[in-house]
Amino acid sequence: MRYLPHTGEDIAAMLGAVGLRELDDLFEAVPVDCRFGGALNLPEAMSEWALEGHVGRLAGRMAVSPEYSMFLGAGSYDHCIPTTVSSLLSRSEFVTSYTPYQPEMLQGTLQGIYEYQTLTARLLGMEVATASHYDGATALAEALLMAVRITGRKKAALSRAIHPHYRQVVRTYFAPTGYELLEIPYLETGLTDFDRLEEIRDLAAVAVQSPNFFGCIENVTAAAEVAHSGGALLVSGFTEALAFGLLKSPGSQGADIVAGEGQSLGIPRSFGGPALGMLASRKKHMRSLPGRLVGRTKDRDGRRGFVLTLATREQHIRREKATSNICSNNSLCALAAAMYMASLGGTGIRELAALNHDKAEYLKNALRDAGCPIRFSSPTFNEFVVGFPGGFDARYRRLLDRKIVAGLPLGAHYPELADHGLICVTETCSREEMDRLVREVVS
Amino acid sequence: MSESLGTTGLILNEPLLWERGKKGRSGFSMPAADVPRNPLPAELTGDGPDFPDLSEIEVVRHYTRLSTWNFGVDTGLYPLGSCTMKYNPKINEKLANLRGFTAAHPLLPSVLSQGALQLMFNLERFLAAITALDAVTLQPAAGAQGELTGMLIVHAYHRHRGKQRTKILIPDTAHGTNPASAALCGYAPVPVPSGPDGIIAPETVAGLMDDATAGIMITNPNTLGLFEANIREIARIVHDRGGLVYGDGANMNAVLSIVRPGEIGVDILHLNLHKTFSTPHGGGGPGAGPVAVRKDLARFLPVPRVVERNGAYELREDFPGSVGRVLAFHGHFGVLLRAYAYILSMGPDGLKQASRLAVLNANYIRERLKDVLHPAFDRPCMHECVFSDQNQQQTGITTLEMAKRLMDGGYHPPTIYFPLVVHGAIMIEPTETETKEDLDGFIEAFRSVVREAGDNPGALREAPVRCKVKRLDETAAARNPCLAG
Numbered sequence: 001m002r003y004l005p006h007t008g009e010d011i012a013a014m015l016g017a018v019g020l021r022e023l024d025d026l027f028e029a030v031p032v033d034c035r036f037g038g039a040l041n042l043p044e045a046m047s048e049w050a051l052e053g054h055v056g057r058l059a060g061r062m063a064v065s066p067e068y069s070m071f072l073g074a075g076s077y078d079h080c081i082p083t084t085v086s087s088l089l090s091r092s093e094f095v096t097s098y099t100p101y102q103p104e105m106l107q108g109t110l111q112g113i114y115e116y117q118t119l120t121a122r123l124l125g126m127e128v129a130t131a132s133h134y135d136g137a138t139a140l141a142e143a144l145l146m147a148v149r150i151t152g153r154k155k156a157a158l159s160r161a162i163h164p165h166y167r168q169v170v171r172t173y174f175a176p177t178g179y180e181l182l183e184i185p186y187l188e189t190g191l192t193d194f195d196r197l198e199e200i201r202d203l204a205a206v207a208v209q210s211p212n213f214f215g216c217i218e219n220v221t222a223a224a225e226v227a228h229s230g231g232a233l234l235v236s237g238f239t240e241a242l243a244f245g246l247l248k249s250p251g252s253q254g255a256d257i258v259a260g261e262g263q264s265l266g267i268p269r270s271f272g273g274p275a276l277g278m279l280a281s282r283k284k285h286m287r288s289l290p291g292r293l294v295g296r297t298k299d300r301d302g303r304r305g306f307v308l309t310l311a312t313r314e315q316h317i318r319r320e321k322a323t324s325n326i327c328s329n330n331s332l333c334a335l336a337a338a339m340y341m342a343s344l345g346g347t348g349i350r351e352l353a354a355l356n357h358d359k360a361e362y363l364k365n366a367l368r369d370a371g372c373p374i375r376f377s378s379p380t381f382n383e384f385v386v387g388f389p390g391g392f393d394a395r396y397r398r399l400l401d402r403k404i405v406a407g408l409p410l411g412a413h414y415p416e417l418a419d420h421g422l423i424c425v426t427e428t429c430s431r432e433e434m435d436r437l438v439r440e441v442v443s
Numbered sequence: 444m445s446e447s448l449g450t451t452g453l454i455l456n457e458p459l460l461w462e463r464g465k466k467g468r469s470g471f472s473m474p475a476a477d478v479p480r481n482p483l484p485a486e487l488t489g490d491g492p493d494f495p496d497l498s499e500i501e502v503v504r505h506y507t508r509l510s511t512w513n514f515g516v517d518t519g520l521y522p523l524g525s526c527t528m529k530y531n532p533k534i535n536e537k538l539a540n541l542r543g544f545t546a547a548h549p550l551l552p553s554v555l556s557q558g559a560l561q562l563m564f565n566l567e568r569f570l571a572a573i574t575a576l577d578a579v580t581l582q583p584a585a586g587a588q589g590e591l592t593g594m595l596i597v598h599a600y601h602r603h604r605g606k607q608r609t610k611i612l613i614p615d616t617a618h619g620t621n622p623a624s625a626a627l628c629g630y631a632p633v634p635v636p637s638g639p640d641g642i643i644a645p646e647t648v649a650g651l652m653d654d655a656t657a658g659i660m661i662t663n664p665n666t667l668g669l670f671e672a673n674i675r676e677i678a679r680i681v682h683d684r685g686g687l688v689y690g691d692g693a694n695m696n697a698v699l700s701i702v703r704p705g706e707i708g709v710d711i712l713h714l715n716l717h718k719t720f721s722t723p724h725g726g727g728g729p730g731a732g733p734v735a736v737r738k739d740l741a742r743f744l745p746v747p748r749v750v751e752r753n754g755a756y757e758l759r760e761d762f763p764g765s766v767g768r769v770l771a772f773h774g775h776f777g778v779l780l781r782a783y784a785y786i787l788s789m790g791p792d793g794l795k796q797a798s799r800l801a802v803l804n805a806n807y808i809r810e811r812l813k814d815v816l817h818p819a820f821d822r823p824c825m826h827e828c829v830f831s832d833q834n835q836q837q838t839g840i841t842t843l844e845m846a847k848r849l850m851d852g853g854y855h856p857p858t859i860y861f862p863l864v865v866h867g868a869i870m871i872e873p874t875e876t877e878t879k880e881d882l883d884g885f886i887e888a889f890r891s892v893v894r895e896a897g898d899n900p901g902a903l904r905e906a907p908v909r910c911k912v913k914r915l916d917e918t919a920a921a922r923n924p925c926l927a928g
Contacts, residue, residue: 001793003530003721005878006800014807014879018823023799026806027701029670029823036703041572045790048534055784059543061558063551072548075771082471084499086540088506096515096531098523098855099727103917104910105850108513109726112506115460118927123492128926131727134584137771165771172745172767176598176628217487248489261771270539271559272549272772273584274729286924292727296928297920299912309920315587315623316861320632325623328585328717332725339506342460343470345496353491355476362478379483400552408550431477 001045062271069404069433071363073383073424074213075136075163075239076272077264080427085266085339094335099292099328103307104299110306113294113331116338123244123341124258125251126280131292131308132334133277133326136261137169140207140237142290142324143259143279144170147205147233148179149323150288155180156205157232159192161212163239164413170207179204190216190376190385194226203232209260210236210250211243214422215360215383216376224254233257241265241278241337243381245344245353257281266340267333276333287313290324352427356382360425363434367423370442375420383424385410385417388441392419399440406437447891448519448853448884451909457508459928464495470502512911513726514855520877520885522808524827524858524870525618525666527696527718529801532788535721535781544780549772553757559776560756564749566783570733573794574692574712575705578741580748581733582774586693589713589732590624590660593689595766596711596736596743597657598628600687603743603764608657612681614643616666616862621691630657637864641667641820645676658686663704664694666862666870668805668824670702678708687711687740695719696874697802697826700795704735711736720782731778745769800875801826804882808871811886815893819865826874832867840896840903842867847914848895848906852888 006014011023020026027035046054064070070078089095093108100106113131120129133139144156156174158167160183167183174181182200187193192208206227210218220236227234236250238260244250250258262276263269281289287310295309315322344352360382367386368374375385388395392409399406411418425434482488497505515521521528539545547559567579583589594611601608611630613621615637622632633651638644642665652659659681663671671677678688690709696719704712716722717730724730736744742764750759758773789797802825809818809828817833832842846856846869858870873882895902907913 001789001796003532003789003876004793004796004800005876006803010879011800011803014803018803018806018810020806023803026799026802026823027670027698029672029825030698030702031672031675033675034670034672034702034707036575036701036706040700040791040794042569042791042794043787045793046787048788051534051784051787052538054787055538055562055780056541058558058562059538059541061556061561062543062547063555064543064546068555070548072550074550076549078546078548080472080474082499084470084502088503088510090536091507091510092517092531093510093513093515095536095723095725096517097513097726098521098526098528098724102846102850102856103915104847104907104912105514105855106512106726107911108509108511111457111459111512112509113726114926114928118459118461119492119494121927122494125489134588134729134775135771138584138588138769163771165768168768169771172595172769173627175767176595178629217483244489245491246483246488248487249492252489268545268777269548270545271547271556271776272774273770274775274777275771286926293924293926295920296925297916299915301913303912305912305915307915307917307920309917309924309926311921315619317619318623319619320622320626322619322623322626325587325591325620325627326585327587327618327620328724328728328730330584330725330729331727332723333729335726338460339502341492341494342497342502342505343499344494345464345469345471346491346494347467347496348469348471348473349494350491351473352471354480354482355474357483358476358478358481361481379487400555405548405551405555427474 071407071423072405074408074422076269078426078428079264081266082343088339089336110294112335114306116334119341120278121280124280125249126258127283128286129280130289131294132329133279133291135275135277136239137166139259139277139279140166141170141173143235143257144205146288151204153202153204155203157182157184157203158207159184161186161192162209163213189378190214191218191378194223197226201230205233205235207235211381214376214385215380216378220250220253242353245349262337265337267336274330274333276330276337291326292329355427363425366438370438385420386423387420392421449851449909454911455508461495463501464497466496468496468498470497470499520881521855522857522871522873524872529721529874530876531721531723535784538784539777539780560749562783564751564756566779569786570735574735575703576735577738579733579735580744581779582745582770583732584770584775585730586715586732587620589734590620591627592734592769593711594624594628597687599743599766601657608655610656612651612659615864621660641669642671645673648677649680652680652684656686660689662691664697664825667829668827670825674707697798699798701798716778716782721785722778722781729775729778731775797875804873815890827872829865830869831865835896838896840900842869844903845892848892848903850907851909854885854888
């Protein structure tokens with residue numbers, strides 16, 4: 001086996017050095033009644049070439065663009081990824097290194113993550129950002145637990161227009177804690193009904209997502225005012241990080257903690273993971289943040305360098321009193337996001353975000369003109385909820401046969417939106433593809 | 444260290460991203476605008492983030508230079524104990540980048556994602572065979588999230604039986620993630636002291652286990668590199684009092700096809716695909732932490748689950764006992780795919796040989812360093828060996844200083860100061876993918892550091908001198924945190 005370099009001679013010499021005769025003698029400390037006597041029921045080893053054939057065939061059984069036209073977002077977005085990002089990210093010095101506990105040997109990762117933290121803080125309008133979390137859903141759950149720690153209150157309210165899977169993950173994390181979760185309904189406009197919150201006084205946090213699951217741009221400022229008036233923190237979530245190239249940042253609208261998904265920033269969808277949990281806060285909450293943080297420092301000669309810092313919050317020091325159990329994060333995905341943000345630049349991200357919005361508006365208007373009801377009146381970024389003449393679901397299935405994935409049917413998550421779908425348009429959708437979708441919908 | 448692997452070459456400086464660039468540059472090929480402009484109302488838009496504008500070559504040079512300041516498994520021996528820094532095969536990277544997978548949307552209808560679902564289904568079966576457990580979830584994003592998922596299952600199990608418990612037993616050698624994961628489920632960790640032989644005695648567990656204790660979290664082999672030989676008896680004691688045995692599979696690389704956790708009393712086990720199954724660590728992640736359980740606990744696994752019927756695969760959510768979803772989608776699929784490719788490349792015999800050679804390499808290092816470093820336990824080890832700083836205490840040289848000096852020799856240092864029960868711990872896990880010659884080089888480098896501790900301690904206190912930077916001031920970083928530029 002090519003990954004195992006030992007020759008028979010090596011093994012004999014090494015066994016001799018440790019005073020044993022056979023490899024199996026190495027396991028004398030394992031009691032006989034703990035040993036497995038059989039052979040693992042696994043396929044026999046494959047050559048590199050046979051493996052490539054097998055996995056290639058599996059990959060061939062997936063529906064992807066350009067064979068399929070994709071109008072599916074809902075927390076996982078199709079964006080153009082510059083070749084430079086994939087190419088630089090594949091450098092094995094980044095890929096095959098460990099968490100930089102020995103900083104002098106890992107300044108590449110450390111400076112890269114420090115830059116990621118900085119660009120993330122700028123994107124979200126916050127003061128500090130962590131080195132990354134698993135995904136947007138777990139980042140949101142961690143943000144809410146953080147709010148509980150900061151406020152000492154044991155109840156949180158979530159907008160029902162937050163991604164349904166994110167709300168499910170939050171419920172999973174909260175289930176054994178005894179902390180209470182409330183859901184805030186949304187209005188006919190597609191925006192969260194924050195007026196409902198005014199009577200509730202003992203919340204640790206109010207959580208909102210903007211753009212929300214329906215693509216609608218929430219009034220985060222109003223949400224922050226309501227939250228703060230009751231002494232709660234505002235946790236602002238997102239699934240489409242690119243939106244902040246164009247929209248007001250959550251930080252500029254009064255959010256205390258921002259948590260969301262950074263997959264849009266140069267990370268392939270990869271059937272949902274790995275993605276990138278982004279988490280940022282005000283500086284005053286820095287010591288309550290979960291997960292790793294990179295900080296700037298100096299070496300003995302006074303030169304700039306970077307280290308993991310504030311580790312006394314973390315599990316390997318604080319054990320059960322840590323701010324989280326997280327250890328591995330999604331560092332390589334964070335590095336990809338930094339490379340992507342650096343490639344776009346301030347000018348580029350604004351232009352690309354505007355292009356996403358313009359294209360989505362084009363399709364939204366074309367569908368409306370073709371007689372498809374646009375469910376919510378509020379402005380949207382690059383997703384919107386729509387109905388199709390004769391019913392969304394039947395038409396959606398028919399379009400699949402024509403190799404068009406016309407968004408996500410919503411009935412499973414929102415019974416009141418049965419026969420509606422969530423459509424996403426990014427810069428990867430051409431006008432021709434959109435025109436074709438409209439033709440097929442009304443045909 | 445004049446003849447060492449470590450040397451100095453030309454290392455280029457590189458400023459921070461925002462210290463480069465000029466407004467108006469771009470490193471991105473903007474797709475053509477083929478639709479009319481349609482601006483949002485001004486009250487919704489902001490100024491956009493203050494990012495530097497860089498050209499493509501600037502981005503390329505920036506990250507290429509940064510990469511040269513990093514040390515990876517592809518650079519050299521990386522013997523971090525407990526981290527299993529084995530070689531990460533190149534073919535796995537290539538397969539993970541197949542467009543059929545990278546471009547696949549997680550919410551595609553099952554009928555359009557059969558390839559990914561079949562791969563996940565197969566991988567679940569492989570991991571079940573390796574662990575001798577019955578059902579597997581691939582959803583947890585990392586080992587710690589696997590632990591949390593396991594604790595959620597323990598919590599759901601006791602709730603289902605009608606009486607919740609309040610405590611959990613955790614050996615004093617455990618990773619910090621164990622108590623932190625248990626605490627998230629409201630369980631108070633009860634430390635279980637390891638015996639003088641480095642393993643847990645059944646009597647200790649019997650004295651602590653009671654009706655208010657939900658179970659035990661046990662890492663086997665443990666973090667001292669020793670097999671918990673009393674595991675069956677410990678499991679019997681925990682089970683007799685209504686508890687569950689959670690196995691932390693972080694060290695599974697030592698015992699593939701040699702021990703199957705499901706056969707020695709473990710009810711729930713997480714595996715770190717980024718350790719045992721060769722997926723890269725990426726400078727700290729992403730990992731993947733699948734969880735395997737025995738049959739009667741399968742009802743509690745996270746949703747969605749992959750189900751097969753007549754050769755067709757689908758994702759199903761209708762499992763009412765489930766602890767729920769732990770990640771937005773179905774797990775770190777890109778990582779799962781690499782582990783799948785690894786298992787198929789190795790086959791059953793290759794996996795077994797990998798564990799044997801991992802243990803051989805660790806014992807070889809232990810044997811060849813034990814006259815200069817003090818072994819924490821005077822007996823053979825499994826996949827990693829642990830030394831204390833006892834022999835160095837009279838020189839005044841610390842474990843940290845030895846670790847820093849190893850860098851100058853061209854090696855990543857071992858894990859240090861863990862496990863906590865060993866004074867000045869040095870924990871070395873070479874893994875099976877290292878050649879005897881590289882092990883010999885590492886051993887010589889370490890012996891040379893130990894000699895220097897006696898004749899030239901200043902060299903250790905100065906170290907490292909051959910890295911991009913000299914010793915960094917971690918205390919100052921924490922005192923006045925600067926987390927963004």
